[in-house]
Amino acid sequence: MQIAVLTFDGFNELDSFVASGILNRMKSRGWAAHITSPSPQVTSMNGVTITRQKPLEFAAEADAVLLGSGMLTREIARDDALLSRIRLDPRRQLIGAQCSGTLLLAKLGLIGDLPACTDLTTRPWVIEAGVKVVDRPFIAHGNVATAGGCLASQYLAAWVIARGGSPEDAAEALHYVAPVGEKEACVERAMAAVMPYLKDGEPAHRRASAPAVAPR
């Protein structure tokens, strides 16, 4: 699995790096999560400049795409030229959004009428964009998932691993990153959040999944 973690100027470090860090625990299995950005360098909401690993167009060819969150998401959601560079296909890709990333997912026509998660700050803007927001950390409909609250990014990563690999792989990756002495409880909590949204634990690319909604 090659995974694009979409990361824009003003990005929230927790959203991009908690997800990519956990996903890269699958490195020995040939997986890679790549920081994927519109420009060669992007600067976080706290002034950290990072060099992208893949250009935005990589999203079209990735097996999974996660849309991170940040301070400038409302501006990005209005930037049609930038949005047109993000080509996603929920019939063959796993797609997840974190916090204000849900707003971008809505603008890309990938949420439709289905309930979604977001953070408390973005909530009014996502509702304004016509999305039904639920007060939960994680929800998935077919191949499209949303998460709310920075640290819910671990649930998004767990879902991608469970779908593209297996629930056991997800539990193993979570176990590694969990606090010492709290590992079992931490893994159980995360797996309880994502398990209801796994149909059968079969790898995503071997399953003929219907898109969550038709892209508009």
Next chain:
Amino acid sequence: MQIAVLTFDGFNELDSFVASGILNRMKSRGWAAHITSPSPQVTSMNGVTITRQKPLEFAAEADAVLLGSGMLTREIARDDALLSRIRLDPRRQLIGAQCSGTLLLAKLGLIGDLPACTDLTTRPWVIEAGVKVVDRPFIAHGNVATAGGCLASQYLAAWVIARGGSPEDAAEALHYVAPVGEKEACVERAMAAVMPYLKDGEPAHRRASAPAVAPR
């Protein structure tokens, strides 16, 4: 509070960015957490190159210093020239280490005979360095704290905020980053981990603290 988050080549993204992201929730109060590195750019264990915000020497003047973890910590622990650039004073600074950062703290003479936390991979090397390792996510002795397991970095950040600000400030920062629908439980868990190590909730700079151990 100006905080140095020590970040070396091969660094674990979760350790540096979960802590700095949570600490920077105090930005409106004049706090700043800075990615602090020996070279102008450092590259993570998963190939993400970032530009430092402060040079390593900044650690000497920071109010708090967190030592992150990474793939190359054993090499760094043997690099006396590099270690000599890190000047810490537990009498006036809050000092925390995450996972393999505990090994650096031991080499800097800041752990001594006191029990400390680290991750499961680093554990044998930390024990080899003469440290008593405890199977817990967080422990503090005076102004020196250690945490084990990537996501225990939230406890390290909470401790710094509780000590330099107040427990209420720490709870507020944690509440923001916690998953939606799990915020209260998440804050309670983190505060339960750090509260036993807060003497009276008074800001650190107004408290005359004895050093945890004498630097050697």
